[in-house]
Amino acid sequence: MGEASVEHTHGHHMDPVVEYKSSKLGMWLFLGTEILLFGGLFAAYAIFRAKYPEMFFEQHVELNKKLGAVNTCILIFSSLTMAMGVSAIQRGKQKATAILILITILCGLAFGVVKYFEYSAKFHHHIYPDTSIFFSLYFMMTGLHMLHVFIGLAILAVIMVLTLKGKFTAKYNTPVEVGGLYWHLVDLIWIYLFPLLYLIG
Amino acid sequence: MANHTIAHDVYVPFLEKKGILSWILSTDHKRIGIMYLISISFFFLVAGVFALLLRYELLTPTSDFVQPHTYNVFFTLHGSIMVFFFIVPGLAASFGNFLIPLMIGAPDVAFPKLNLGSYWIYLLGTVIVLIALAKPADTGWTFYTPYSATTNTDVVMITLGVFVLGFSSILTGLNFIVTIHKMRAPGMTWHRLPLFIWASYATAVLQLLATPVVGITLLLLIMERTLGVGFFDPAKGGDPILFQNFFWFYSHPAVYIMIIPAMGVISEIIPVFARKPIFGYKAIAYSSLGIAFISFLVWAHHMFTSGISDTAATIFSFLTFLVAIPTAIKVFNWTATLYKGSIHLHSAMLYALAFVFLFTIGGLTGLFLGALASDIHLHDTYFVVAHMHYVMIGGTVMGFFGALHFWFPKWFGKMFNETVAKIAWLFIFIGFNVTFFPQFFLGVQGMPRRYATYPAEFESLMSLSTYGSWILGFGIFIMTINLIAGLINGEKAPQNPYGSLSLEWQVPSPPPLENFEEIPHVTDWTYGYGKKK
Ligand code: HEM
Ligand SMILES: [Cu+2]
Numbered sequence: 224m225g226e227a228s229v230e231h232t233h234g235h236h237m238d239p240v241v242e243y244k245s246s247k248l249g250m251w252l253f254l255g256t257e258i259l260l261f262g263g264l265f266a267a268y269a270i271f272r273a274k275y276p277e278m279f280f281e282q283h284v285e286l287n288k289k290l291g292a293v294n295t296c297i298l299i300f301s302s303l304t305m306a307m308g309v310s311a312i313q314r315g316k317q318k319a320t321a322i323l324i325l326i327t328i329l330c331g332l333a334f335g336v337v338k339y340f341e342y343s344a345k346f347h348h349h350i351y352p353d354t355s356i357f358f359s360l361y362f363m364m365t366g367l368h369m370l371h372v373f374i375g376l377a378i379l380a381v382i383m384v385l386t387l388k389g390k391f392t393a394k395y396n397t398p399v400e401v402g403g404l405y406w407h408l409v410d411l412i413w414i415y416l417f418p419l420l421y422l423i424g
Numbered sequence: 425m426a427n428h429t430i431a432h433d434v435y436v437p438f439l440e441k442k443g444i445l446s447w448i449l450s451t452d453h454k455r456i457g458i459m460y461l462i463s464i465s466f467f468f469l470v471a472g473v474f475a476l477l478l479r480y481e482l483l484t485p486t487s488d489f490v491q492p493h494t495y496n497v498f499f500t501l502h503g504s505i506m507v508f509f510f511i512v513p514g515l516a517a518s519f520g521n522f523l524i525p526l527m528i529g530a531p532d533v534a535f536p537k538l539n540l541g542s543y544w545i546y547l548l549g550t551v552i553v554l555i556a557l558a559k560p561a562d563t564g565w566t567f568y569t570p571y572s573a574t575t576n577t578d579v580v581m582i583t584l585g586v587f588v589l590g591f592s593s594i595l596t597g598l599n600f601i602v603t604i605h606k607m608r609a610p611g612m613t614w615h616r617l618p619l620f621i622w623a624s625y626a627t628a629v630l631q632l633l634a635t636p637v638v639g640i641t642l643l644l645l646i647m648e649r650t651l652g653v654g655f656f657d658p659a660k661g662g663d664p665i666l667f668q669n670f671f672w673f674y675s676h677p678a679v680y681i682m683i684i685p686a687m688g689v690i691s692e693i694i695p696v697f698a699r700k701p702i703f704g705y706k707a708i709a710y711s712s713l714g715i716a717f718i719s720f721l722v723w724a725h726h727m728f729t730s731g732i733s734d735t736a737a738t739i740f741s742f743l744t745f746l747v748a749i750p751t752a753i754k755v756f757n758w759t760a761t762l763y764k765g766s767i768h769l770h771s772a773m774l775y776a777l778a779f780v781f782l783f784t785i786g787g788l789t790g791l792f793l794g795a796l797a798s799d800i801h802l803h804d805t806y807f808v809v810a811h812m813h814y815v816m817i818g819g820t821v822m823g824f825f826g827a828l829h830f831w832f833p834k835w836f837g838k839m840f841n842e843t844v845a846k847i848a849w850l851f852i853f854i855g856f857n858v859t860f861f862p863q864f865f866l867g868v869q870g871m872p873r874r875y876a877t878y879p880a881e882f883e884s885l886m887s888l889s890t891y892g893s894w895i896l897g898f899g900i901f902i903m904t905i906n907l908i909a910g911l912i913n914g915e916k917a918p919q920n921p922y923g924s925l926s927l928e929w930q931v932p933s934p935p936p937l938e939n940f941e942e943i944p945h946v947t948d949w950t951y952g953y954g955k956k957k
Contacts, residue, residue, distance in 0.1 A: 237531070237532075237534075237607075241606055241607065244606055245534040245535070245602045245603075245605075245606045245607075248601075248602050248605060248606065249534065249535060249538075249598055249599075249602045252598050252601060252602070252632060253594075253598060255632065255633075256594050256598075256632055256633075256635070256636045257636070259633065259636035259637060260636040260637075260639055260640050261640075262636070262637065262640075263636070263637050263639075263640030263641060263644075263670060264640060266670075267644075267655055267666065270663070270666065271655075271661075274661075274663075275661065278661075351651075351652070352647065352651040352652060352653050353651060353652030353653060353654060353660070355654075355660075355661070356654055356655065356660065356661050356662065359647075359653040359654055359655060359660075362651070362653070363644070363647060363653060367643075
């Protein structure tokens with residue numbers, strides 16, 4: 224036998240149960256670091272809000288509560304379809320899973336479109352990240368979150384294609400589950416951002 | 425699984441396959457460890473050259489070699505490369521990768537592809553910083569605002585590079601934590617784990633918890649420079665001290681990301697060459713976690729002179745002293761292990777002894793800086809430079825060199841010349857002390873750090889320090905040549921030249937591709953030296 228087959232054996236020693244548990248632990252740890260990443264921004268928010276309560280109060284009214292609320296609903300709904308997708312694949316329903324993930328992806332895209340209109344409206348009113356500390360926070364927090372939405376969408380797209388190719392079954396569906404966890408995090412962070420920025424300013 | 429049968433009756437060392445692709449695309453933790461080792465060693469030498477240039481400028485009181493601006497660039501590059509390219513990713517990733525699976529009896533890390541990905545992210549980060557060299561930053565490695573937000577040098581690129589390196593660090597830490605939790609061989613309980621594993625675990629926790637915070641901090645700095653965000657800019661209502669708080673919330677724990685793996689190395693080397701079971705195993709193991717925990721509570725001791733309140737300063741000063749406890753526990757246990765041991769002065773052991781001695785000096789001088797009253801006087805003087813290098817070179821780099829000499833035969837299956845190794849050690853040890861010991865006196869006398877020129881009264885101590893750097897540089901040069909020579913035509917290494925009991929020495933040197941023919945069953949802890957047989 225050639226070297227290729229020797230190389231091939233390498234890394235195949237892991238048994239599926241260990242692999243499943245490892246992937247889940249790994250994802251939870253990663254989600255922890257993501258929360259810490261946003262944690263810096265939350266800390267900055269707390270500090271500056273304490274320092275400039277009037278500024279936060281006056282300027283938060285400029286944010287479009289309606290669009291924010293629409294987006295909140297979209298994301299919560301997408302989390303639901305994602306969770307349904309995970310439970311579908313656990314019962315081996317590949318087609319249903321793919322459709323549910325597709326709906327999740329469409330929701331994510333809709334979120335992006337709404338955000339696009341929101342940002343353009345701000346620029347139209349000459350509100351930029353350097354306008355004030357409050358808007359610095361607004362753009363940094365929602366911008367970083369948007370970036371996470373895009374990463375989440377890319378992950379979901381890959382998982383959907385692999386589902387369609389029949390890679391996941393009732394027995395093996397770790398990536399779907401782990402990808403779902405990531406999407407829930409994206410949702411969760413928004414659920415904190417929305418009231419902090421739009422409602423209680 | 426069908427082709428599983430082959431490989432097992434023939435021993436295929438992991439170094440067997442040749443060619444660049446077999447390296448850069450390999451998901452084998454051993455190869456990835458070596459790629460890290462080569463990369464960080466390269467950057468250590470580059471940053472070392474900047475150090476020699478810095479010291480050369482300081483040979484005389486006037487700035488006759490380079491202009492002050494160039495000097496600022498030099499110490500920024502020296503500090504940033506040493507910290508972010510060498511010492512933070514350094515020991516953890518290179519030795520961690522190579523050793524963790526072997527030591528716990530696993531075929532690889534939990535996520536081999538992610539591991540390769542982390543290495544490539546590391547390289548990407550270094551490339552970004554190299555691009556920044558066209559207009560190198562002059563801020564120092566701490567990138568303090570407001571200067572870093574306004575200087576017209578390329579701060580964005582270098583911080584972006586460091587940001588990317590941070591990702592690599594997070595992913596490596598994550599991989600190691602999962603590996604240590606889920607991949608231990610049967611019988612390898614937590615209290616049987618080698619101490620290097622405990623140290624790697626504590627380091628990985630720190631990487632995971634601290635790095636995202638510096639990530640967001642650097643991102644904010646980048647945004648200040650590109651989008652005009654104003655968190656750190658007083659003109660916009662921002663707060664420059666906020667940057668320092670964020671920065672040190674990471675960078676103080678990062679000091680322990682640098683030192684804890686080296687402590688793990690020392691805990692492996694000492695019992696082997698003292699031929700005694702390690703003293704106080706559990707205390708050493710848990711003190712790593714203790715250090716990791718406390719390190720998050722002390723960041724503001726870097727900011728006593730930045731205008732924080734007296735109450736805050738007092739609390740942080742007190743908390744800082746707490747870190748001394750777990751650290752002292754370790755030093756005490758190493759010394760107790762050495763006591764009445766039958767000590768073999770192998771070169772690796774010499775580095776370990778140098779570590780214990782020099783790190784103790786570094787730690788004790790840290791107490792002067794942790795104490796409020798003396799820090800006000802010593803802050804930003806050469807005392808800090810000396811303290812920091814006693815910890816970083818006297819500690820981490822000695823641990824790194826010790827690890828190099830200790831595991832060299834295992835990694836490469838070759839031996840190096842032991843006599844030359846000892847001579848190199850002597851030069852390094854003497855050169856190091858001649859370079860940095862005078863700096864304690866310089867600091868106490870008030871010589872500030874980060875200046876290209878200095879009052880003539882400091883000339884004798886300053887030039888002594890520069891001569892020392894030449895001795896040190898020469899020692900590192902001999903050591904490098906000796907190891908490379910060993911690599912090229914060293915004798916073949918036996919499986920277990922020092923009679924170590926830990927698992928990585930129970931496989932051939934260099935280890936086979938899949939580490940263990942059969943996953944071992946562990947029945948005892950690793951440190952029963954001098955008891956059995
Ligand atoms: C190889 C021998 C080394 C020599 C001769 C050396 C020399 C120096 C000198 C002269 C400075 C002062 C620059 C100034 O304040 O103007 C400096 C700063 C620094 N060195 Fe080294 N160094 C060495 C190794 C290292 C290592 C291994 C590290 C590991 C992290 C390191 C980290 C730093 C840092 C972070 C600074 C910045 C200090 C500051 O912010 O002012 N150095 N070094
Ligand atoms: Cu500190």
